[in-house]
Amino acid sequence: MTNKIVHIGCGAGFSGDRVDASIPVVATLAKRQGPRYLIFETLAERTLALAQKHRRKDPSHGYSPFLEAYIRPILKTCHESGIRIVSNFGAANPMGGAAKIAEIARELGCTGLKIAVVEGDDLFQFLSEEEISNYPTIEGLEIGDNEVVAANAYLGARPIADALAQGADVVVVGRCTDPALVLGPLVHELGWPEDDWERLAAGTMAGHLLECGGQVTGAYFADPGYKDVPDLARVGFPIAEVGSDGSLIVTKADDTGGLVSAQTVKEQLLYEIHDPANYFTADVILDISQVKVEEVGPDRVRVSGARGKPRPDTLKATVSIDGGWMGEAEMSYAGPNALKRAQLAVDVLKQRCREIGTNCPVRFDILGTVSVHDGDGGGGGAAGDWPDDGDYRVRVASRGHDKEGIERINQEMLSLYCSGPAAGGGFRQHLTDQVQTASILVDRTLLATRIRMMEVSA
Amino acid sequence: MSGMSDIQETRLHEVAHARAGDKGNRSNISLxxxxxxxxxxxxxxxxEVRVxxxxxxxxxxxxxxxxxxxxxxxxxVIDDALEGGVNAALNLDQHGKTLSYLLLGLSVSMPRALILHPAPE
Incomplete structure (x- = not known):
């Protein structure tokens, strides 16, 4: 039996990724033979809660705000070339996302395009808010009495494979595991059974390597003089070639920058992995502890040795709760004795916070010394021996449910223009509403997934 | 066989690369x-003790x-390294994406041949 190969490209690795990265991926896939797919991963943990907030303001919203920017440049070529699209664009409103894609498809003349919507990730379909709040959390916060903004289970590859079996050219999912975007097409094309743990593991590993887009092809990797990457500004997004035997080659779009090397693949392989022998997904427990990575050609890396264990009985779900507000404000001090003036600004702000009775967590940084590597209580080197002359920026950050109190702290930074040390400038501030997340485990039999199909008419 | 004179004090950055990821208040950093x-x-x-x-x-x-x-x-895998992570951190880098390079700043002793940019002999 010949080894059938499925080609799967990735067009986005997070909500906010480059909107034109998919164009060279599609151009490359269009030249190839055999089953070809394009995935977009646009739904980080809290993105869905933000989408839910949008939907509450306007019921037609709540799908990925970047959907049109991602879909429009490539939809017609994909339709004409037989490249099928799988994405979690749906976020809090998969039907709304599908309707938007149908609208774009009609404009582009993609008559006959079939769009499938996978529903069933929204726990509110199956549980009350009180029932959700009573689940014990496995990571993140306790849910407590906070308002639940969104609660969604991570669906696996099966409903995606089912939608493809029904003839979908585009599959829109809300919350699913990121690797399922890749595993779904593989299960459909290669007919892998539900308990073929070794192959499901191989497909899940392929999905894990692809789901962050350019992070496996030289992006988020470059370190000049240490890890040089050609033409990073035009970094090519990845394409996986997965065989029916579970073999995997990672490569990238033709005529692009970036690189695929053993190093780039290893960094992404371990990204957001805890115990390498036990990576839990909805479809399989993936074990990458024995994986081997080999360069087999220019920008071609073979990855082998994934092992699988039976899938867990539970599905992970993310519960998003209202998280109050975060305030951030900054002011710069530069030139002679700038550090002393910046430190004085911090001292003034600390005293002001005490005197106005601030009772939320507050952090101060002087950017230009150590900031992101410092701790909330120091200790990371910010208080070290930095030059007095320089170009420093004072930052204050605070968070809590008392919006006025947070705004007041930002305002205290602003007041330094006239009431602080000499020559503060470049004030900026942000006040953003926060979503906090907790994870729970739900019995997979609790959920019923449903596939809805729509076809684009002339 | 390398002699002891070949050993140099350097940083992990000269011999290894790394990437950080986050889940809740937990960071994972590959090396x-x-x-x-x-x-x-x-x-x-x-x-583990040094990290x-x-x-x-x-x-x-x-x-x-x-x-x-x-x-x-x-x-x-570093528990409670993210000052609350995206849920609660006041740090500019709430995900701890930059922490891979905190690890790469760690001092190590390595044979000269393994260091990308060794000090002159």
């Missing part, structure tokens, strides 16, 4: 040697080191 011969030295020198010390000021409470000899690479 991947440029040269496979470096792996055994990383096992000796980059211990916990490096992240103590962040509030880290526990470090678990996983070994992947076939890559070769190490994976460090």
């Amino acid at each position: 991947i040697p440029y040269k496979p011969e470096t792996y055994a030295l990383l096992l000796e020198q980059v211990t 916990l010390e490096l992240f103590a000021h962040k509030g880290a409470t526990k470090v678990t080191r996983y070994e992947l000899p076939n890559l070769p690479a190490l994976n460090f």
